[in-house]
Amino acid sequence: MKKTTLIKFFIALLAFGLNYSCEQKIATKIDSDPWETAETIIQNTTVPSFQDSIFNLTDFGAVGDGVTKDTKAFQHAIEACHNAGGGKIIVSKGTYLTGPIHLKSNVHLHLEEGVEVLFSKDLDDYLPLVHTSYEGVELMNYSPLIYAKDQKNIAITGKGIFNGQANQENWWPWCGSERYGHKEGMPAQKDAHNLPTLRKMNEEQTPVDQRVFGSGHQLRPLFFEVLNCENVIVSGVTFTNAPFWVLHPLKSSNITIDGVTVNSHGPNNDGCDPEYCKNVVIKNCIFNTGDDCIAIKSGRNNDGRAVNIPSENIVVQNCTMKDGHGGVVMGSEISAGVRNVFVRNCTMDSPNLDRAIRIKTNTLRGGFVENVYVKDIEVGQVKESVLRINTFYGIYANQEGDYMPNIENINLENITVKNGGKYGILIKGRAENPVKNITLKNVTIDEAQQTTSIENAEKIKYINTKINGEIMN
CATH class of the missing domain: 2.160.20.10 (Single-stranded right-handed beta-helix, Pectin lyase-like)
Structure with a gap:
């Protein structure tokens, strides 16, 4: 190979590396106002048009x-x-x-x-x-x-x-x-x-x-x-x-789910499960389900790690969640990770709704969840908890492995809850890698049987937050 050709090759390779690095940073970057990022995701989610x-x-x-x-x-x-x-x-x-x-x-x-x-x-x-x-x-x-x-x-x-x-x-x-x-x-x-x-x-x-x-x-x-x-x-x-x-x-991109009603109470009847997806907008929908209302996923175990496509840039807004195991859930098939999730202006209310926001994984699934923003949510009643994070999730035996999950930057703001269920906040992290950077701002949870149950999480940042009338700090 000639010297000039070799130089051009290495320049191209360097440019590719820089471009890839920039793309990775763009994928994970959140603006100082995360809701501006949410608006950008909505604007960048292409809606198809058709011939007449x-x-x-x-x-x-x-x-x-x-x-x-x-x-x-x-x-x-x-x-x-x-x-x-x-x-x-x-x-x-x-x-x-x-x-x-x-x-x-x-x-x-x-x-x-x-x-x-x-x-x-x-x-x-x-x-x-x-x-x-x-x-x-x-x-x-x-x-x-x-x-x-x-x-x-x-x-x-x-x-x-x-x-x-x-x-x-x-x-x-x-x-x-x-x-x-x-x-x-x-x-x-x-x-x-x-x-x-x-x-x-x-x-x-x-x-x-x-x-x-x-x-x-x-x-x-x-x-x-x-x-x-x-x-x-x-x-x-x-x-x-x-x-x-x-x-x-x-494995799809630019997905819009708008004004859809899911009324299905069979086994594993999740309402909407984006998996390995980018740029997803779920809005104006009603979910009344036999399982999770919305569950964001990214593959199970070795499949998820082999595919290695995180689910990212997902906006949920103006939706109603009724029956279900969770309102907005990340996991449990989450081995490739989830990031940049925005949930706003939703109503969640049912004696048969177990949790409002839920993250579930284990050390077989591994994966990560980062940059989750939840704002302006009215919760009437949940059965178990308003926020549940569980890194020991497992309905089957032998759910321990070598893939330590990472969960960080979870934010709840302007949330009102009339009946908080068994726990206001329920977190079960891992001692080897505690849950990090959890913020609750302007959150009011009433009638929870227990304010919190938290294991292996860094200190939660509470701002103007009350559970059962108790100022959290």
């Missing part, structure tokens, strides 16, 4: 009687819209029975008022297998009910209902709980050929195309998943009776 072309689902053979399967009508309409360069597919008033809906680039699916889309109870309709995810681990499994992979510019809007038709007889029994229809002798996700096998594949980093599940297995499909997609909006529609997690953006 209109496609009516009925023109592609849809019947809409709730009995005839309209799967092919959805497929043909989406294909035609995509091939024409994009546009809007109108689903007119009616009840449409269908298998999975696979969206493509530049397609806007619009449900008019009075539309209900019923998803088939026939498991074979969710074949062939697709590249998807289950509890933070990628695999080949039944198709999500609504799915897109490697697409750009997608919208689902309207006032209609997506009904997954999951219940105690369909999908839910696989969770293994009698409450959800499981009976002794029935197969369940905990069986050796299901989750234990997938966990081992995760540990050994088996290639995803060799993690083959689906028929003969009992791992429930997601309701809505976009994988490796850009510029996605879901607006106005309602999701109910989900088999598993409801809204799951995965």
